[in-house]
Amino acid sequence: xxxxxxxxxxxxxxxxxxxxxxxxxxxxxxxxxxxxxxxxxxxxxxxxxxxxxxxxxxxxxxxxxxxxxxxxxxxxxxxxxxxxxxxxxxxxxxxxxxxxxxxxxxxxxxxxxxxxxxxxxxxxxxxxxxxxxxxxxxxxxxxxxxxxxxxxxxxxxxxxxxxxxxxxxxxxxxxxxxxxxxxxxxxxxxxxxxxxxxxxxxxxxxxxxxxxxxxxxxxxxxxxxxxxxxxxxxxxxxxxxxxxxxxxxxxxxxxxxxxxxxxxxxxxxxxxxxxxxxxxxxxxxxxxxxxxxxxxxxxxxxxxxxxxxxxxxxxxxxxxxxxxxxxxxxxxxxxxxxxxxxxx
Amino acid sequence: xxxxxxxxxxxxxxxxxxxxxxxxxxxxxxxxxxxxxxxxxxxxxxxxxxxxxxxxxxxxxxxxxxxxxxxxxxxxxxxxxxxxxxxxxxxxxxxxxxxxxxxxxxxxxxxxxxxxxxxxxxxxxxxxxxxxxxxxxxxxxxxxxxxxxxxxxxxxxxxxxxxxxxxxxxxxxxxxxxxxxxxxxxxxxxxxxxxxxxxxxxxxxxxxxxxxxxxxxxxxxxxxxxxxxxxxxxxxxxxxxxxxxxxxxxxxxxxxxxxxxxxxxxxxxxxxxxxxxxxxxxxxxxxxxxxxxxxxxxxxxxxxxxxxxxxxxxxxxxxxxxxxxxxxxxxxxxxxxxxxxxxx
DNA sequence: TGTTAGCACTCAGGTTGTTCGAGTGCTAAA
DNA sequence: TTTAGCACTCGAACAACCTGAGTGCTAACA
Numbered sequence: 001x002x003x004x005x006x007x008x009x010x011x012x013x014x015x016x017x018x019x020x021x022x023x024x025x026x027x028x029x030x031x032x033x034x035x036x037x038x039x040x041x042x043x044x045x046x047x048x049x050x051x052x053x054x055x056x057x058x059x060x061x062x063x064x065x066x067x068x069x070x071x072x073x074x075x076x077x078x079x080x081x082x083x084x085x086x087x088x089x090x091x092x093x094x095x096x097x098x099x100x101x102x103x104x105x106x107x108x109x110x111x112x113x114x115x116x117x118x119x120x121x122x123x124x125x126x127x128x129x130x131x132x133x134x135x136x137x138x139x140x141x142x143x144x145x146x147x148x149x150x151x152x153x154x155x156x157x158x159x160x161x162x163x164x165x166x167x168x169x170x171x172x173x174x175x176x177x178x179x180x181x182x183x184x185x186x187x188x189x190x191x192x193x194x195x196x197x198x199x200x201x202x203x204x205x206x207x208x209x210x211x212x213x214x215x216x217x218x219x220x221x222x223x224x225x226x227x228x229x230x231x232x233x234x235x236x237x238x239x240x241x242x243x244x245x246x247x248x249x250x251x252x253x254x255x256x257x258x259x260x261x262x263x264x265x266x267x268x269x270x271x272x273x274x275x276x277x278x279x280x281x282x283x284x285x286x287x288x289x290x291x292x293x294x295x296x297x298x299x300x301x302x303x304x305x306x307x308x309x310x311x312x313x314x315x316x317x318x319x320x321x322x323x324x325x326x327x328x329x330x331x332x333x334x335x336x337x338x339x340x341x342x343x344x
Numbered sequence: 345x346x347x348x349x350x351x352x353x354x355x356x357x358x359x360x361x362x363x364x365x366x367x368x369x370x371x372x373x374x375x376x377x378x379x380x381x382x383x384x385x386x387x388x389x390x391x392x393x394x395x396x397x398x399x400x401x402x403x404x405x406x407x408x409x410x411x412x413x414x415x416x417x418x419x420x421x422x423x424x425x426x427x428x429x430x431x432x433x434x435x436x437x438x439x440x441x442x443x444x445x446x447x448x449x450x451x452x453x454x455x456x457x458x459x460x461x462x463x464x465x466x467x468x469x470x471x472x473x474x475x476x477x478x479x480x481x482x483x484x485x486x487x488x489x490x491x492x493x494x495x496x497x498x499x500x501x502x503x504x505x506x507x508x509x510x511x512x513x514x515x516x517x518x519x520x521x522x523x524x525x526x527x528x529x530x531x532x533x534x535x536x537x538x539x540x541x542x543x544x545x546x547x548x549x550x551x552x553x554x555x556x557x558x559x560x561x562x563x564x565x566x567x568x569x570x571x572x573x574x575x576x577x578x579x580x581x582x583x584x585x586x587x588x589x590x591x592x593x594x595x596x597x598x599x600x601x602x603x604x605x606x607x608x609x610x611x612x613x614x615x616x617x618x619x620x621x622x623x624x625x626x627x628x629x630x631x632x633x634x635x636x637x638x639x640x641x642x643x644x645x646x647x648x649x650x651x652x653x654x655x656x657x658x659x660x661x662x663x664x665x666x667x668x669x670x671x672x673x674x675x676x677x678x679x680x681x682x683x684x685x686x687x688x
Numbered sequence: 689t690g691t692t693a694g695c696a697c698t699c700a701g702g703t704t705g706t707t708c709g710a711g712t713g714c715t716a717a718a
Numbered sequence: 719t720t721t722a723g724c725a726c727t728c729g730a731a732c733a734a735c736c737t738g739a740g741t742g743c744t745a746a747c748a
Contacts, residue, residue, distance in 0.1 A: 023710095023711090025710060025711050025712085026711075026712080027710075027711075028710095037720075037721085038720070038721055038722080039711095039721090040713095040720075040721055040722070040723090041719090041720060041721070043711090043712065043713070044713090044720090046712090047712090047713080057711095057712090058729095059727085059728060059729070060711095060712075060727060060728060061710075061711050061712050061713095061726080061727045061728050061729085062710085062711065062712085062727095062728075062729080063710080063711065063712095101490060101505075101506035101507075101508070102505075102506050135484065135486065136484050138482060138494075140479065140480050140496050142479065142498065142499075142500050143687070146445060146500065148496050148500050148502060150482075150494060150496070150502060152484050152492050152494070154486065155486075156486050156490065156492050156506045158492060158494060158502065158504040160502040160504075161445075161446075162445035162446050162500045163445075164445070236599075236603060237596065237599045237600055237603050240592065240595060240596045240599060241596065245592070246592050248584065248589070248590050248592060248595070251584060251592070251595065252581065252584045252585070255580075255581045255584060256581055259580060259581050343487070367739095367740090369739060369740050369741085370740075370741080371739075371740075372739095372740095381691075381692085382691070382692050382693080383692090383740095384691075384692050384693070384694090384742095385690085385691060385692070387740090387741065387742070387743095388690095388691090388742090390741090391741090391742075401740095401741085402700095403698085403699060403700070404698060404699065404740095404741075405697080405698040405699050405700085405739075405740050405741050405742095406698095406699075406700080406739085406740065406741085407739075407740065407741090
């Protein structure tokens with residue numbers, strides 16, 4: 001186990017490194033207020049800390065730099081709690097300044113403000129459409145072959161897609177079907193729609209509609225709702241200002257990951273456990289993210305978890321500040337949404 | 345005026361520089377097949393070309409590099425026409441491989457393929473929603489205060505927004521109004537909707553609907569259609585692979601512009617004259633784009649111009665190839681869309 | 689008169705050597 | 719156990735030097 005003094009030194013090293021981005025030497029440390037012993041003592045302790053894997057040297061006679069293990073320990077045990085400034089609070093409140101009517105807009109704005117506050121990149125995983133409840137289905141013919149299918153949910157979200165209509169289906173049948181669907185399916189979560197149709201509505205349809213079979217295809221096309229939550233980015237270019245990304249190679253590999261979205265989405269889903277999650281450097285298991293840390297928090301309505309907000313920054317990230325901010329935004333977001341859902 | 349020999353030299357210099365990205369010296373030039381005279385002669389000619397402002401030196405004893413004026417002349421007079429390879433043609437055709445049902449998807453795919461083909465960044469300005477014609481309006485109440493307003497256009501595009509409903513408006517009035525709007529406004533371009541309402545539909549509404557005045561707000565909220573075309577990017581990170589962007593500063597300022605979208609949109613609109621438009625370096629009048637050129641082409645249905653496709657690359661760009669590709673894609677896109685509009 | 693060979697000159701970029709400062713580890717004394 | 723002192727290491731910054739690619743100019747040539 002680490003001694004108290006070692007912990008102190010580890011903490012001060014990481015704090016300093018996060019602040020200035022330069023390897024920290026024993027002399028610098030000895031000048032810190034909290035540190036009452038000499039640089040030689042510090043050197044001895046640092047040698048031990050290095051042997052244990054918490055800090056590293058960039059070259060043989062350099063100051064020390066936190067290792068991933070060091071950051072991990074720091075995040076788990078050494079974080080000094082932060083208070084938000086007035087200014088920070090003001091910005092966070094500004095997310096909710098206007099009355100919200102659309103979830104997506106709110107979520108997008110949150111991402112924007114988060115990246116503003118932190119100067120890192122922020123990512124928000126939006127509420128999953130698949131959990132919204134059906135409010136209304138509408139099919140509007142465009143011409144002989146095609147129509148627009150529209151599904152409105154209880155949250156005001158609108159899903160729409162262009163579908164093909166089999167030649168054998170006529171307009172009145174279509175209308176009848178839409179009516180039946182609207183009668184039977186209100187309040188059903190979108191993800192369950194397809195299931196429900198086959199189990200409960202099929203019989204009714206068969207008796208009322210002549211062309212039931214050829215209509216099946218149309219129905220299932222219509223109800224093909226995207227499974228995945230939308231991902232909103234803000235401040236993608238913020239990372240370019242971080243000194244660790246002065247190397248164009250690193251920038252490229254990171255940007256490629258962000259641009260691809262798919263792998264990144266999966267990574268975010270993995271982290272979507274409740275509360276604050278921190279993954280550091282290679283813990284992310286995505287090449288190109290070796291120098292990055294990801295901090296995620298979840299927001300919810302009542303007990304139901306709705307989505308994830310996250311900050312992507314360099315491993316040398318202001319963990320404490322970011323965690324405080326994320327916590328705050330996530331909880332404010334949850335409160336606002338719970339309110340909103342109750343009133344609608 | 346430039347002599348034929350000077351033109352030849354200018355052309356070969358630019359061709360070579362575009363290919364290899366290195367300043368071109370007289371010795372290198374003298375070895376080219378097309379060039380039959382000695383390096384000393386070339387040096388004399390280059391001195392003249394430099395004096396006239398077509399080429400520049402990077403330092404006192406370096407080879408020559410095209411100036412913006414040089415590129416401008418090259419693009420206007422010296423482009424050697426290119427033929428597309430089989431592979432290029434195949435990729436372009438793949439845009440139209442699947443039957444298209446939604447304009448936006450097609451346009452997005454075009455952007456993707458364009459950036460693939462060129463390794464530059466591509467931007468597509470989508471068809472303006474405001475020119476689409478009204479097919480159906482729908483207002484679906486969510487709760488006492490709010491409703492979703494949906495406008496479907498003849499192209500299958502769906503616009504939707506959440507609106508507030510004044511307490512004084514009741515459901516049946518709302519329904520009545522929607523019916524009247526649907527009767528009177530089918531086929532009207534979205535941009536004209538608001539106008540039309542006040543001029544032609546207002547009277548009908550006033551006589552049929554009790555709560556006309558308080559409903560005005562609802563109507564105008566509903567019909568507030570975005571004026572601007574959507575902008576689709578593809579290959580944003582491609583620029584990172586260009587050697588001229590090995591400097592992180594340049595990358596940052598360029599990315600910031602791309603990220604902002606607003607200025608960029610305006611720039612693209614300025615270039616939306618018919619045919620191929622090339623703006624080189626500072627001609628773009630956007631700081632951060634000094635090292636970039638923008639090539640745009642427009643696509644249309646029949647005579648009506650619908651949107652713009654563009655390639656953003658370094659000034660040292662393969663103008664000839666890009667122009668050929670853009671021309672091709674724009675014309676194929678126009679043909680496909682004209683077809684599509686006729687059949688619907 | 690236009691073209692070319694030759695030559696002196698310039699400069700970027702790579703290599704090498706040097707110095708400086710920040711840092712280390714080790715040892716011996718407190 | 720802590721600390722002062724010292725020898726040592728290394729990176730970064732800098733100057734000196736060399737090389738190669740390139741230029742401009744001049745004088746001779748066709």
